[in-house]
Amino acid sequence: MTDQKRVAVVTGGTGAIGDAIVTALRAGGYQTVVMGRRGGDVRADLTSEATTKQAAAQVLHEYGRVDVLVHAAAVIDPMALHELxxxxxxxxxxxxxxxxxxxxxxxxPGMSERRFGRIVMVGSDTLWSPPGSQFLPYVAAKGALLGVVRTLAVDFGADGIAVTMVAPGLTDTPIARSVNDSAQFDAVVATQAMKRRLVPEDTANAVAFLASDGAQAMTGQVLVVNGGTTLR
Structure with missing residues (x-):
């Protein structure tokens, strides 16, 4: 590790899982930049290519470097197929x-110059067990994101950049509670080997590990954090 403190950027860092990731990275010694639409250190409307790139430029200008990128921002937006x-x-x-x-x-590019980088995407275990067609866009998007992870892992590995994914199961967050009632949570817990609701810290701890020096031989991989619903 260099004398200069490493910088981590977390998109969606104002959400429940994102906030837990920020806390875990800061505990690990990273200077952590929260990128969010409505708050955080750098505001960004991630629906727009232009504003996303502007936010990235702002981070580099203000912090000088980025060593870790965690993409935790997500839109779920469940809908019936005919509503899509x-x-x-x-x-x-x-x-x-x-x-x-x-x-x-x-x-x-900056990661390549320093010969160190971590890109961690937050996916979903719905890739292996889709909950239904109302989540089609969400599951399809997470599948595309996994393709991004595997492709960039091949390209960036020689430069010391690891690209990975953490795929959480149903996690007890305000967003999840808005589309799942207690019975649905209980039904998912019943399928888990570990019989408890998942919490944001479960995902955050996995992300913190993948961002650490201890994960230097891991790239192109997916850590499934779902209490054993999916055994891979």
Whole structure:
């Protein structure tokens, strides 16, 4: 590690899981920059390529470097298949997938120069067990994000940049509670090997590990954090 403190950027850092990730990274010694639409250190509308790139430029100008990028921002927006239209589809893909690409594009050159970098995408275990067609855009977006992870891992590995994904299961957050009642949470817990609701810190601890020097041999991989619902 260099004498200068490493800088981590967390998108969606004002959400429940994002906030837990920020706390875990700060505990690990990172200077952590929160990127959010309505708050945080740097505001960014991730639905727009232009504003996402502007936010990335602002981070580099104000902090001088980025060593870790954690893309925790996400849009779920469940809807019936007949309700899906191009605008909603594109908005969801822009936040969940495209913004991650624009940020990686901006931050990877500096990581390559320093021969160290971590890009961690927050995915979802719905990739292996989709809950239904009402979540089609969300599951499809997370699948695309996994493709981004594996492709960038191949390209960036020689420069010391690891690209990984953490795929949480149903986690007890305000957003999750807005689309799931207690019975639905209980039904998911019943399928887990570990019989408890997942909390944001479960995902945050996995992200913190992947951002650390201890994960230096891991890239292109997915850590599934779902209490054992999916055994991989």
């Amino acid at each position: 239209d191009a605008d909603r589809w594109r908005r969801l893909l822009a936040v969940n997938v495209e913004s991650a690409i624009w940020l990686a594009q901006a931050f990877a």
